[in-house]
Amino acid sequence: MHNDEALTVFVDPYQAKVLGELSISDSLYAWADETHGTFMIGDTGDKMIEIAVSFTILLVITGIYLWWPESGKTLKEALSITANKGRAFWRDLHSVIGVWISAILLFFCVSGLAWASVWGGSMLQAWSTFPMQKSASSVSSTITHESLNVPGLKQIPWGLEQSLLPESEKTKTTQQISIDSIIKQSQALGFTQFQVFFPSSETGVYTTSASSMSKDIENATDDRTVHFDQYSGKVLADIGYEEYSLAAKSMAVGISLHMGQWGIWNYIVNTLFCLSILLISITGVVMWWMRRPQGKMLLAAPQKPKNLKRWKQATWLLLPISLLFPLAAAAIVTVLILDRIILFVSPRTRALFD
Template sequence: MNDSVRRWPGYNAVWRWHFYAGLFCIPFVLWLAVTGSIYLFRPQIEALLDRPYARLTVDGPPATAAAQVAAAVRAVPGSVLHRYQLPETPTQAVQVIVGAGKEETRVYVHPRTLAVLAKVDEDQRPMRIVFRLHGELLAGTPGSYLVELAASWTIVMILSGLFLWWPRGGGLGGVVYPRLRSGGRRFWRDLHGVTGFWVSAFALFMLLSGLPWAKSWGGYLRTIRTVAEGQAVRQDWTTGRSEELKARAAADAGTRAMMGEHAEHGGMAMAHPAGSYAPLDRLVATVAPLGLAAPVLIAPPTGMGAPWTAKSDAANRPLRTDLTLDGASGRILSRRDFAERRLVDRVVGYGVAVHEGQLFGWLNQLMNLATALGLILLSVSSVVLWWRRRPGDVLGAPPALTRRPAAIGFFALLIALGLFLPLLGATLVAVLLTEWLVLRRLPRARLWLGLPVRPA
């Protein structure tokens, strides 16, 4: 090919961006694919873990909900009720989430005898750990930033890969199906390109639908919504563990303040008077017949004049419903179904439901699992391709052309992505500044990285 011919965008330039993005992203892609595949089956795994408490021997009518909560609170000294989970069957243990500050414990209580069957730190439940491994690498806010950065660069990697795959003549072999008998480099190249084609749309959706959880992009979205709506925005998802812990502590403090007020009226100095959970019996009688999607959680007031609340916390988010309830009478004060939420909340809700494999049952789980396996195959094949062509003394980046064709379209896309994904935009600027201010003075490093070596 004549290097002086202008191609738009430049194939070689895109190939280099694809290569560098892949070097950074592949370890994270593998990590997210594995942890995400495990989390897909959260309902089945949690049902298996809770099996010992699913079919209990219950002779006679159950105890009151208030008594069940009182037993759970006694089992964790210093705690108060955070949420009461409606049992789905009469023989199932009642699960009560109690807490002290930002710490929460899930207590399994026998519905009739009030025996405490198990106590589990809410943050140490296996699927909660997997969730944090997937979204934050168990590293809190820094981990969330790193995962978001990797996801942003993976979007660049996929889009640049689609450009490289785009058919430029010839048959369908190596385009929509791999030539498995070709052997050698062609086999791995076909496997890589064809797999990327088939999983790219699903992978892009998974990456984009996960962004609202990220600390940076989720905060970015919240800020834009707050400005647009002119008021603080309440979202049905958290942007990082720190926000979740802050919300827990605030709710706990509000509940304790309410209970302290009641205690003073009663002329007692108890941390939680015995009658403070009495409204729960009326509320259970109101909420249970509604048939809300499980799990259904009932929570006490968290401020003066605040109502009790009940919500469906279904993994299939479009099935969720929020209620406010009057503790004195048990009547419903307000009901808000998913369809009544703002458009942004509904779009994110559908996206999260698909992301977690819960929107359309096992088929959704299998579709996401196939996408994750495809990303693993894509990553492995790319490493094989790189290792086979890599010279022994350099990184092995695609060569930079002396007369580099214009990549105007690709760089315009990068700028657009940098605006949509601020963390990506910031790292793009950082990379360019590093090359201009640092690497230009290190010719050996530029040679090893495959960057053009500038004449002295």
């Protein structure tokens, strides 16, 4: 760290000469990561993204329900694009591609949503955090593993972020052991490529970590974090993938797949998936354009179809599932209330959307 800026410094291992440096917290990657996670507007952006991702999950579930083949249509036919022109073609293209990628889309949504502040941080991650108190005899009352993250980036395994850090034992000897000693101990424990975090206080610890989250390793099942007493070098806690909860194990593997860290095939699948998402988004806009209220240039819903039976059933399917995602449920209730208030205060407003 230098003036609150995280740096990567390149050093010649033979001459101990600094060859160059690169800002981590002010890099293009950090910018993309923060934009992806918060729109660069902090907690408000995080919640906006959580709402959008929660709605995406609801759209996938109800979309599959509406796609499900009716009597007289086989599953094979439903999974194929049968129409060749008009709105029927765009509908088939939208629904068929959507169904084929639905499992991957749900996976991306859930693995991303687990980082969000409410559904992830306050619920799933909080319930799945590794209980450091069971491994270390003394832990901090307030400082968590999240404090080890480089500003602007997440490098600590998901299942440890909210876990409290161990504390070094206070003794008459206050001489801190050297970083070289910690590196040698870490290598003796089997670490090859890893990061070492320095103690942040008199009771802080040295932490050696190798995880797919920090890109030190590719295989998430090899995640390992070890904490050392800063005065004696004693191992205070040694946490590997095997000690993670089921949710933490799923997230460790899921996040590395989400970020394309499992090799070239992972990049190819993720790229094709992203292109498919762009395509079904475009087809959705095209279908709306073809059904938009004629003669009006308004961002309004098309006219209701005559047969609303399945549509109503999908709505009743959506409502209870939405309760699993607090911000999505709150957004739905908020929109319904605002809709009623606006139409009550200004009935003429309805004409803008009819």
